[in-house]
Amino acid sequence: MSSRMRARPQKLHKRTRFWSRRSIVVSAAIGALLAGGGAYAATSWVVGLGSGSNALSQSASVTNLTISAVATPSPSNLLFPGGTGDAVATITNPNPFPVTITAVQLPANTSYAAGFTSAALGTPQSGCSSTTSDVAWNFATGTSGSSHTLSSALTVAANGTLSVTLTNDATMTAAAPVACEGTFFSMPSLTGVTATGGAATVTTGPATDSWTS
Amino acid sequence: MARRVSARWLVPTLALTLGLLGQVQPAGGAATKWSVALKAGSGGEAASLTAAPPPTGVTAACVSTTGYTIKVSWTAPAHASTYNVLVSTTSASSGFGAAPSGTGLKTTTFTSATLGAGNYWYEVAAVDGSSWTSSDVVANLETTISTTTPHCKQP
Structure with a gap:
């Protein structure tokens, strides 16, 4: 196995952790937007x-x-x-x-x-x-x-x-x-x-x- | 590896949860009161009676054939608070004026003071509150007071 191939899992792992943080931020923002503007479908x-x-x-x-x-x-x-x-x-x-x-x-x-x-x-x-x-x-x-x-x-x-x-x-x-x-x-x-x-x-x-x- | 999978599922789960929460409550939370103005000058419509209901069953009768007093009785209409008794010595349709001690009565009977000889007609009006007065209702019979016996008689 070449050194390039061995390095790929590390890069993938690093990319996954980055996506998780960004996703959490994006999720929170989406949630906040929905909370502030949940308009016509509101139920209570x-x-x-x-x-x-x-x-x-x-x-x-x-x-x-x-x-x-x-x-x-x-x-x-x-x-x-x-x-x-x-x-x-x-x-x-x-x-x-x-x-x-x-x-x-x-x-x-x-x-x-x-x-x-x-x-x-x-x-x-x-x-x-x-x-x-x-x-x-x-x-x-x-x-x-x-x-x-x-x-x-x-x-x-x-x-x-x-x-x-x-x-x-x-x-x-x-x-x-x-x-x-x-x-x-x-x-x-x-x-x-x-x-x-x-x-x-x-x-x-x-x-x-x-x-x- | 298991931790990576959990993190991936956590993302949409978190977004969905926050999103659903956002649809349940307004920005200020469930306790938020939203003020809404009303159209000026409106709030409903009500109506009042056209007049105070008059008493019914007004009767006049001698207290006794040997006495000189007349008792007037009537049935209370709805809402009445007091009654006014009027008397005439002219006819059943004219000459009425307030009977002595016959204003602001709270009962449904009235007994006259000792009367002099003559013919008497009585009528009664009901009063709602302080000023709404019903139409006058004349008693059923004329009553005659005489110096000879019987001192009080009716046709």
Whole structure:
């Protein structure tokens, strides 16, 4: 066996060790990239709603949820002074994966709903504005941002919407003015939601849910 | 030789492991909260009753044929917090005013003070909260108070 042939295994061995180090570095880099940008296929992302702030710098692939007032279905339980009523909303999920909402964060109990003359919420109800209506979210506290767990988690389909009736989650104080009789209310904006993105069984709409404390 | 093979398998295994971890959690980890803004001015829609429900079954009756007082009774509607009793000596459809001691009642009965001779009609309204007042519901019968016996009678 020539000296050249005898040296080859040594060279191969040296090359193998070099590949291992480089591969580890490359592997770590790939792993880090996937960890930072594992976008649409993610299975357990945590998504929340903040006080009007966007923190999308963590991932450009997650888009805001929106919760909108809707006229239908009509609430079964209507507000009256000292009582509670239903709030109806549509949740829109523009993301390409389902989002499951487990809790909501409410504004302070001094944030009142504005009153309107019809379900279209177009014409303000005279004498029943957001400063006088005394209509707020039920169980809201004196501090904005209090969190309230839903009785059942709501999962909104990818790129989908979900209509939900929040049973008796609106409240009207006993001091509500007469001007608020027969009025439709645009409830105060929620300050946030606790939600998780990823595969889940989508809630069939229209749904009924609530927080009870 | 065995160590070389292990190192070669370690490379893709490590990459795959890190990659899978990356797909399970966002960069900040599972506890990361992503803030998402809400559409301004929205959060749901609610509606209120068009009016406070009125009481039902309003009746007026003599406390006794020998007395000069009238008792008014009614059935509570949903949500009512108090009641107002009104009285008229004119007719069943006009001349009503607040009955003495008949405002802000928390019970579903009202007994008048001693009345003078005359014809009396009563009606009741329910109040929700502090100011939502229902329509007035007139009692079923006129009641007559007389100085002669029977002092209290109804048709």
